[in-house]
Amino acid sequence: MRKESSFKYLGANITSNRNLKNEVKAQTTKASLISGYLRDVFWRNKYMSTRSKVRIYKTCVRPVMTYAIETRAENTVTKRLLRTTEMRALRSIAGYTLLDRKRNEEIRDICDIQDVVRWARKRRRAWRDHVDRMSDDRLAKIAKEEKPNTSRPPGRPPTRWYESWSSSSQQQLENH
Template sequence: MSISISKTKSLTISKEPIRFKLALNDQPIEQVMSFEYLGIIASSSRNTYDEVKAQVNKAARVSGCLHSTIWKNKCMSITSKARIYRTAVRPILTYAAETRADTSRTKRALRTTEMRTLRAIAGVTLWDRQRSSEIRERCDNMPDVVRWSRGRRREWRQHVERMQDDRLAKAAYKEKPNTTRPLGRPPKRWADSWTSSSQDIE
């Protein structure tokens, strides 16, 4: 197997930028702070907000393209529009949500984008001062995007637990760090996104 040096990048996971020299056949490999792979933005600081923000922008663009033709179409029922949202917009909004830990910022970004679309589907605006629960009920009882993602995350956890012990995902799930934790508040962990302590709506 041959490796392309120009297409290969290296990344170090750390709170503070760390210079890491890696070479292959005496040719240095470029070190980056973040890179995009299969639609996912991996960063050295494990900042999931940039990844969620990129997906939010993509989902907002798709929803904007459907605004005049679908959301404002008076010949279509709200149920049909809600199904189109589930099919065309929400998969973009929640892509790879099973494998990341949500924070308060990412939850707020997801809910804001979803409610903007659901208000367009229901034909209401912020000036109408309707509760989000009422709008979700009108839109075919649309579940909250954060709670829906949390359910998908639990399903992925169960899938990993059924894997063989030699699988890489199972090994990463069972592995425990053997070093001391650095000072400062630890980042939100993936396991904290599906345990009972994360049942709140925030």
């Protein structure tokens, strides 16, 4: 068994085996900490509008949670981590707890904010379009268009980056 090598780059933990779950877990933990620090100062402040609180969330919490999301493939575990962390913050902003039995969609409507996974998918598509406009000698374009020439390890293959922005379920939702 090979030893996993890792290092921190710009706050993100880069590993040799590209463990997405651990990477997203670390980012959501940092975002939860920041949201927790803001809870007493902003989220529970009755004199601030929900709109102002959401703007603070979008500038202070969401960027930590979604750092480098444009270049990362999503799977069900990472989507669940992102959605759970976002909803924990939005419930606090809206002044509801899980015991209030408010649906996530209702809270998103109150806060007037898009689901973080859909928002990330739009960012990923914008990044793809940006890379497509690059010249053919740029490293990002080469990495996007090349296919690995090695055999894949046994087991279920990991989700590829290009598969995460062309979800068939998402396309069905957008067509309706």
